[in-house]
Amino acid sequence: MRLMISWCSCLVIFGLLRASHRASVVAYNITPSEPLFPNQTLVSSGNIFELGFFKLSGSENQYIGIRYKNLMPSKIVWVANRERPLVYKDRSAKLTIGSDGNLKLMDGQENIVWSTNVSSRSNHTSAVLLDSGNFVLQDENYAHIWESFEDPTDTLLPTMRLEVNVKTRVKKLLISWRSDSDPFPGSFSTGLTYETPPQIFTWNGSTPYRRGGQWDKSKFVGIPTMDQSYKSGYTVEQDTQQGTTYFSVKVYNIFGYLFIYSEGSVKLMYWDDRAMKWSKGWASANDTCPIYGTCGPFGVCNSLNSPICRCIYGFVPKSNEEWNSGNWTRGCVREMELNCQKNTSTLTSTNVKEDEFWQMSRMRLPDSADYVLDVEDEEGCESWCRRNCSCLAYSYVSTIGCMVWNKDLIDLREFPTAGEDLSVRVAHVKAGGSPHKAVIISLSTIAGIMFFAVFVFVLCKWKTGNLNKIRRLLDLVDTPEKSTKLTQGNAWQEQLKQDDSLELTLYSFDSILLATNKFSTTSKLGQGGFGSVYKGKLKDGKEVAVKRLSSTSAQGVEEFKNEIILISKLQHRNLVKLVGYCIEGEEKILLYEYLSNKSLDAFLFDSRKKAELDWGKRFQIIQGIARGLLYLHRDSCRRVIHRDLKVSNILLNEKMNPKISDFGLARMFEGTEVLVNTQKIVGTRGYMSPEYVMGGIFSERSDVYSFGVLLLEIVSGKKNTAMYDQGHLNLLSYAWQLWSDGKALDLTDVAMAVSSPLEVTRCIHVGLLCVQDHAPDRPNMLNVVLILSGESDLPQPRQPIFTFQAEMPNRSIPSQQESIWSVNTITNTVVEGR
Template sequence: MQSISPSTPWWQHDFFKIALLDQASKGGMVYNITTSEQLFPNKTLVSSGKIFELGFFTPNGSANQYVGIWYKNFTPSKIVWVANRNLPLVYTDRSAKLNIGSDGNLKLVDGQKNIVWSTYASGRSNDTSAALLDSGNFVLQDANYSEIWGSFNDPTDTLLPSMKIGVNARTGEKKNLISWRSDSDPSPGSFLGGMTSETPPQFFIWNGSTPHRRSGHWDKLKFIGIQNMGQSYFSGINVQQDIQQGTTYFSWNFYTEDPFFVYMFVSPEGSGKFKYWDDGAKLWLTLWEGLNNTCKIYGTFGPFGVSNEEWNSGNWTRGCVRETELNCQKNTNISASTFIRKDAFWQVSQMKLPDSGDYLPDIGDQEGCLSWCLRNCSCLAYSYVSTIGCMVWIEDLLDLEKFSKFGEDLFFRVAHVETGGSPQKAVVISPITVAGIMIFKVSAFVPCRWRAKKTGTSDGSAKLKQEKAWKEQLKQDDSQELTLFSFDSILLATDKFSTTSKLGQGGFGSVCKGKLKDGKEVAVKRLSSTSAQGIEEFKNEIILLSKLQHRNLVKLMGYCIEGEEKILVYEYLSNKSLDTFLFDSRKKAELDWGKRFHIIQGIARGLLYLHQDSCHRIIHRDLKVSNILLDEKMNPKISDFGLARMFEGTQVLVNTHKIAGTLGYMSPEYAMGGIFSERSDVYSFGVLLLEIISGKKNTALYDQGQHLNLLSYAWQLWIEGKALDLMDEAIAVSSPLEVTRCIHVGLLCVQEHAADRPNMWNVVLMLNGETDLPQPGQPIFVLQAEMPKPFIPSQQESIWSVNAVTNTVVEGR
C-alpha cells in the first residue's frame, strides 16, 4: 500500500490520479446532464474544451465519496468545487447518481434514494439541463440556455478566473471561500476568505469570526497591505464596490491570448494561495502565497504593537500603552486651537496601515487630513494615500506591519513635550510604541551587541575561527577535490598582483593572470573587502563549481581563504569574455556568424547541463554576456556562479525576497516578484541570444528611442517580417534561415509568462532545427511610450549587477 506523507495534499497522490483515470476508463464521459442522461460514479461530465471535469471522487484514505470539479488533463489535478461537502456519500455506494429531478433541479441522490444535495433553485423550469463550462462553472440552464443556477455562485475553497466573491451589506448576503477541514477532508474548515463592505474595502481571511489575515485597503489598483502586489501577475485583480447598492465584489482574470490556468484558494491552514500550471514542468506552481509567520497573523501584537514586558512570555495581545499622555487629553477645558500647538505627529514610512480606519472622502489633500486630525483629540493617527484619500483612526491601532519596501506613510499622534526643540525632537522623547516587530528588532539587536562585547575575543582570534569554520564547511560540502592555495603561492603566481598581470576590474575586486609552479596558467579572482559578491556568494561558487564538470562551464581549480583574503582560482581562458568582442566596434567583426552560432549552441548546452543533466539541478540567475568566457578556440564557458541556486528532487520554483542578478537579463516574474525557476535562466538566454545576433545591448534604446530595449526592437522587426534586419551589420548573413530560426528561438525564450517559454532541452532541439517552432508572443515592456517603473528592491534586499556600459572585465574565470 502506498505510504502517504501528511504534508502532501491528497490530490497529488498517485491513488487519486489512478482513481480518476479508472472512473473515466470504466464509464466514459458525458457532456451534459438531462432528465434522460444521469451521472453515475463510473462516468464524468466534461466541459466542451475538455478543460474541466466533474464526477465522483474519494479523497485518499477516506471512506467518503463526493461530487466535485477538477482540471481534467493536469496531473496532479486540483479539486476546485465540491457539491456535497457537508454530507458525503459512502464510498461503497455505487448506485448514487446526479440527475435532474421532476422539479427541474439538480439532485444528488444516494443508493437509498435520499437527496444528499440539490440546487433548490427558484424560478426553475421543467425543461432544464446541466453543463460544465470551460470556465469551470457548472450551470443549470433552461431550454434557452439561460443560467438558472451556477456553481460560481456557490463557491467552496477555490476562486477561478471570472468568479466573484463578496458581500451585500443591504441584504446581508455573503459569498466567501471556505477552506477544507484538511487536505483529505473537503468538509467546511475553520477559515473563510472574503471581502468587507467598508470603504475602501479589504480582503480578509477569518478563523471562524475572528480576523486571521488581512490584505490592507484596496486603492483601485491593488491591496496596499500586500507587498509586491504591483507586479504584473496581480494586474488582473479587480474589486467592484457600489456604495449605493451596498455591494462589494472581488474577482480576477488574466487577459492572455493563450490559456493560462490559475486558481486561488484558502488552505486548511488559513493561507491564501495563487497557483498556476507550468506546462513545461507539468506541475502546479505557487505564484503567490500569504506568508505563514506569526507576524502576519491579525492582531498578534495587540493595540499599537507589543509591549517589551510580555515579549518573552509570548503573550503579545495586550499591546502597548502611551508613556506620555496626549496634551489634548490633559487639557480638556482648553480650546482646540491650543491643542494644535501641544500635540505632534510622528511619521513612520513603509507601513501596512492599521485596520478599522475611517475614510474621509471630502478631504482632498494631506494638509487637510492633518488639520482634521489635529482638531479631533480622538484621532490617534492618519494617513493620506494618493490613490485612496484621507484615512484616520480613532480606535486602537491593530494589525500594523513595517514593510521592507513599499508601504504607506502613517502619522501617529504623540504628546509634544516642551523642550525648546523641534516637534521631531519632542516626538522622540515620548513616542507611542509602534509595531511590535520594530521593538523586536531593537530588543534583538541590543543583546547581540552586548554578547559581542562580553565575548571579548580579539579580532585575530575571531578571524582564525571564522577561517577554520569556512574551510570545514567547504570540506563537508564535497569541495575537497579543489586545491586550497596558500596566499603566498597566489602572490608568487601573480607577481604580487602586479599591474602587468591584471586582466580586469569589477565591483567584486580584480582578476589577474597567474602561472602556477607547474607552469599552468590560471585566472585569479581576488575579492575586495567591499565586494558586491559577499561571503555566501563566495562559498556558493566554490561549492557549486566543485560539483560541476562540463566543457561549456568554466573550471574552478581552487581557492584561498586567509585572513581578509577571499580568492578563487580558475582555468585561464585566453579570449576573455564575450562582451570584449561583441560590443567592441573593432573586434566584433572577428565573430562571424559561424562563430556566433557555435557560441550560442555551447551556451545552450551548458545551461541544459545545469538544468537537467548534472547531478544537481542548478539555476544560474546571472547569465549575461560578460559571464560568458571564451577559450583559444572560441568555445564558450559559462562563469560566475556566485548567485546560482542548487535544487534536488522536484522543486522547480522558488520565491525569494532577495532579488539578485542583472537588469535587462532578469525575467519579469523574478525582477518584479522574486519568483525564479529554470525558465528564468531561459529568459536570460533569450536576451543573450538576441544580443549575440545583433551585436547590441538589450538595455540601449533603438530606432531613435522608439523602443525601450532590444526585445522591443526585435519584436517590431519580427511582426513586420524584417527579422534579418536585426543581424549585426559587422558581419555578412551567410545562413539567413539559421539566423531567422535563432531570432525565433530568442523571442520564444523572452515571453512574459514562464510557462510559455521552452525549456533548455527544447531550445537545443530548436536551434538545431530538429523540432517545429511555435509562434512567439509579444515580450513584456515593449512598444510603450514611457519607460516603465518595474519593482526595484532596496539595496538592503538586493544584489544588482549593472551592465549599463561595455564591460571589459573578465569575471568568474
C-alpha cells in the same frame, strides 16, 4: 439447447457491452431522462473540466465535484455534497433533475442528499458544465437559473467572483476543507469585508486570522506583491447602487486557481506546461507577522526584526513581563496622555503645546478606518485630523483618500519596501522628547556615534596607510623607463617585505615562468585587451590564474595599479582572491586563485554546456553575485564600484559558486561619496547604465544596472546584444515585451527546466527593476538581496527605454571623452582599447 445457450451468451455479451458503454461514454449534459451515474463523467465542451463522483484516499465517502480534466494531479475545484457524503459502495447513486426542475443528488435508496433550491418556471431544465468550470442549471431558453459559481467551496476560478452586499449582509466566501482528505467545511474562510474601501480577510471561525489591507484600486495595500509582482489581474469592483462589492482574479489562462488551504493559507496556482505540474504563482506570507493582531494595539510587526514586535513611538508595552516573554497580543499603551485630551479649554493657553503627528513609512495600515474623507491632498488630511482630537492617526492614499482612525490601531506591519505612510498623534512633549530622557538618549547616542566613527576612522586610516604604501611602490612602475631600473625594483621588494600587514606575496618572474611552463599556449586560459591569462602551478602545488599585462598596452599600468590597490584587502566568498603579484623589468603580473570552471559565459552561451546550468545552479549564481556586490557597495571598509560587471567577469569554482573578478576599472570611495562624473567612459557594451554612457555619471546604481542585464542573461541564456534576429534591439526590450504581455516565463532558457516558476518570475522582475532608465528607480543591492530571498516586496517596473547601446560602437564619441570598451565574448578580459 445449443441455440438457447448461444442466445443466452449473446444476451450476456450484450449486457457487458452495454455496461461497458455506459462506463466509458462521457456525458455533455444532464436532463430528467439522462441522469449522471458513478461510472460516468460530465465534461465541458472543450474538455477542460469534468464533473463526476469521486472518493479521496483513505476515505470510504463518496462525493460529486468538479476538477480539471487530464491534468495530474487533478485539482478538485468544487464539491456539491461536502457536508453529506455518499457511501462509496453505493453504485446506484445518481445526479439527476427532479420534476420541479432542480438538480438532485440521490443515494441508492432514492434519498435526496443534495439539491439546488430554485423556483423554475420550466419543467425542461438541463445541466451543463462550461469551459470556465461553472456548472449551470438552465431552462429551455438556456438562461442560467442556478450556477456553481454562486455557491463556491474552497477555490476561486478565473471569471468567478467573491462578493459582499452591505445592504443584504450576504457574503460569499471561500471556505477551506476540514483536511486534505475531508472536504467538509473547515475553520477558515476568505473573502471581502463590508467597509469602504473593502479589505481582503481570512477568518478562523469568526475571528480575524489574516488581513490583506485596504483596496487602493490596483492592489490590497497590505499585500503589495499580490498585484504588482506577478500581474495576476486581481480586481475589486463595486456596484454602489446595489451595494455589492466583487473580487475576482485572472491568471494567464484558464488553467489556474486561487484557493484556501485547510490550515488557513491562501495560494494562487497555475499549470506549468513545461514542467507538467501545478506551480505556485503567489502565496500568503508564511511568517508570524501576517497573523492578525500579533503585536496587539499600537504594536508594529516587522518579520525582519528580532523581536518582531515593537511599540509605536510614544507608546510602551502594556505589560513588560508579557512583552519580554514574547507574548505581545496585549499591545502597547500611550506613554503620555495627549494634550488635547487633558482639558480642551486649556488648548488656547500659551503654555500648552499642540499634539504632533509621528509619521511611519512602509506600513500596512491599521484595520478598519473610521472615516474616509474626500480631501484634495495630504495637507488637507492632516489639517482635518489636527482639528479633531478624536483623530488618533491618519493616512492619505491618493487612490483612496484620507483615512482616519479614532480607535486603537490594530494589526500594524512594517514592510522592507512598498507600504503606505501612517501618521500617529503623539503628545508634543513626546514628539520633542522628554527633557531629561532626551538628554540621556542624546548623550548616549552621540557617544555611541563618536565611538563608532573613531573606530571606522582608525580602521580606514590603517588600511589607507597600507594602500598608500602600495601606491608609492606602484609609482615606481608608472613608465617603462622607471620599471627597467633594477634598483627601484629591489626597493619595491624590500619595502614590501618590511610591511608585514600586507597579505600579498611578491613572486619572482622566474617562479612565474616555471609555474606557467614559460607561458606556453597549452597553459593559456584567455586573451584580453590588456594581456593574457594563464593557468599556473606554484612550487607548493597551488594552482593559480596568472594575468600577464601586455607591454604594448597604453592603459594597462593604471588598471594594474588599481587592481592591486583595490582588492588586496577585499575578502568575500563571492570575490576572486588576489594571492600575489610580480613586477620585474617591464613585466607586470597578477596571480589569482584558480577556479576550475572558468567563467560563466563558458557555460551560459555554449549550446552543449548550458544544460549543466539547471535553475538551482543559476539561482545560486545570481544570489552569489548579488551578495558580492552588496559587500563591495556597503560592507567593505570603502565603497567600491566595479564598473565592468558582466558575464565573462563571473568565475565559477568547482561547486559552481560565483566569484566576481576583474577590478581593473573599479573605483573606490570613502564615506558617503556615491555619485561621480568622469570624462573617461569605461565598461562593456550593453552593460553600461544610461547615465554613465550619456553623461559619464556613475554610482552604485550603475553596477545595479549591469547586474540587471547579467541577471536577465542568466535566466534567458541569451546575450544582451544578440537579439536582432528576433525583431528586438536587445534582450531588455525582449524581456519587457514578454513581461508586459504576461508571458514572463517565456524568457527562460529552453535548455533549462523551470523547477521554481515563482523564483524565475521574481528574478525577471528584479532584472527589469535593475535596468530602469533613471538610477533612483533602481533598487540598491541590499534591497536586491532581500527581494531574491523573498523577504521584500516589489514595485512595478517601467518600460526600459534606453536600448540603443548595441549601436554605440558605430557612433562617434565626443572628443573630450576617452572611450574604452571590453568585449563580452572574451573570457578573462578587463578592457579592450578602441
